[in-house]
Amino acid sequence: MLRFLGRHASLLAFGVVAAVVLGPLTVFWPGAGALAVALLGALGALAAHARATALRVRCDVLSREIDALSKRLLRAEALAAAQPEQAGLTAEVSDLGVEIGLLSGIVRDLTAVVGAQDAEVARLKAAVARAPVPVPVTVPMAAPTTTPVPAVVSAPASPPVPAPAGPPVAPRPVLAEPAPPLAARTPAPPLPTAPVRPVPPRAIPPRPEPLPEAALIAAFEGEGLEVHLQPVVTLPQRKVVAYEALARLRAGAELLAPEDFLPVLERHGRTTELDRRMLQRAATVARHLAGRGSEASVTYGLSPLSLYEPGFLRWFARLVDEESGLAGRLVLALPQASWRSLDAEQASALAGLRGKVGFALDRPQDLRFDGVALARAGVGQVKVPAGLLLRPERPDLADIAVEDLVTALARAGIRLVAQAVEAEGDVPDLIDLDVALAQGSVFAAPRPVRADVLAAPPSEAGPPQPPEPEPPQRRPFRSFLRRAS
Known part of the structure; x- marks a missing residue:
């Protein structure tokens, strides 16, 4: 105004x-x-x-x-049109940023590997320092005025040492006899010092030697990679609602778990290839389950190194687009550390996959989950080991109310899955915590997928066709009257 x-x-x-x-x-x-x-x-x-x-x-x-x-x-x-190299320079700067992110991830992984090797070397040094060293033991010579008494050692008895030339010494009787008079005693001849064998160290059973890395790489490049499925069941009904795809490597007659061959693949830069092959097979299994009319989903835990591989998430997006009918049937699980350290490019690529695949959080470092942030990122499941839920003995978890964890996550639309349930006595405790989903050897052990399922082409594993209507059958009039009555 x-x-x-x-x-x-x-x-x-x-x-x-x-x-x-x-x-x-x-x-x-x-x-x-x-x-x-x-x-x-x-x-x-x-x-x-x-x-x-x-x-x-x-x-x-x-x-x-x-x-x-x-x-x-x-x-x-x-x-700008006369200088097209400016656009190329922008693309090169973008690619350089991606490579820098990849190199930073590799450096972090190398740091972790070097730290693990240093810890292993320190453990071996401590074991060598604690090993007993054989010490020579000398038996003192008996005094000439007393009767010699044999020494007692923990080593195996050595053969008797022959006495020097002279009158033989009669062995002492088992029963005690009256000692002869002092004048009748004759001094015994001195015995030479006999070397005593050293006490050998306690034998440690040999540990099975790991397979050479060349054999593991050859088995991985061949037909040694297998897919095993472990079901996820509901509590307390124990109804199968999902599966987790687990990688196993068959090298010769041995079937190796990921902790036995995954470090070798990481050192040789083969983790991304492992994830590609496992995701392709997991998509095939999910397509097969959909063809059978099952509503179960298939979850696969992705390696953190694959996130830093340029173009990996774009390849996975193309795979999902080619596999029609997999919406919500394939779940991608990432570690808690990966969800906390996503950069802008990775977050954008994962956001483009929302609605096509599901997301889960596994391999947690602690129980401090931000349900709202996880739900905003599209996470629908959080997998936590049962031991961390039932026996949180770590001091950093003392201020966390485990009984309220399921309710807090459910309020954000996230389901909690208890992993590695190995004891039947843990099942009632999980039910008391309102845990609705569980997974472990108590319910079912991982089992391999049949080769014919993995080899089925997309046309054979597609959705089931509706059954053809049966032709009408002529029934006798007597049966009609029987049904009417």
Whole structure:
């Protein structure tokens, strides 16, 4: 209001003065009042014309400025078109950022591997330091005035040492006899010092030697990789609602778990290839389950190194697009550390997969879950080992109420899955915590997938076709009367 009055104060003042002056003038002198009103109208018209002229001049100035800006924009676009290397430079900078992220992930993994090797070397040094060192034991020679008494050692008895030439010494009887008089005692000949065998260290059973890395790599490149499925059941009904795809490597006659061959694959840079092959087979299994009419999903735990591989998530998006009918049937599980350290590119790629596949959090480091943030990222499941839920003995988990964890996650739309349930006595405790899903050897051990399921083409494993209607059958009239009665 004040700004309006400030801009139009003169007009308002002029209008007030005119009203005050023209009112009485019109009453007493009508002709003079009419002339004054005409003069005022002429002055208003002149003021409006001047204002319109000023606005037209400003519009012309603005038009010229916009024309100059458009010319400069056209000149900039022409320069950009004449220098296409600028676009290539932008793409190279983007690729360089991706490679820097990949190298940082590799450096972190190398740091972890070196730390593990240092811990192993320190453990071996401590074991060597604790090993007993054989110490030579010397048996003191018996005094010449007393009867020699055999020494007792923990080593195996050594063969008797022959006495020097002289009268043979009769062995002492088992029963005690009266000692002969002092004059009749004859000093025994001195016995030479006999070397005693050292006490050997306790034998440690040899540990089975791990297979050489070349054999593991050869088995991985061949047909040694197998897919095993472990069911996820509901509590307390124990109904199978999902499966987890687990990688196993068959090298010769041994079937190796991931902890036995995954470090070797990480050192040789084969973890991304492992994830690609496992995801393809998991998609095949999910398609087979859908063809059988099952609603069960298939979960696979992705390696954190694959997230830093350029183009891996784009390849997975193409795989999901090619596999029709897998919406919600394939679940991608990432470690808790990966969910906490996603960069912008990885978060964008995972956001593009929402609605096509499900997401889960596994391999947790603690129980501090942000349900709202996880639900915003599309996480629908959180997998926690049963020991961490039932026996949280770590000091960093003392302030966490485990009994409220399921409720807090369910409020955000996330289901908690108890993993590694190995004892039947843990099942009632999990039910008391309101855990609805569980997985472990108590319910079922991982079993291999049949080769014919993995080898089935997409056409054979597609959705089931509706059954053909049966042709009408003629029934006797007697059976109709029997049903009617």
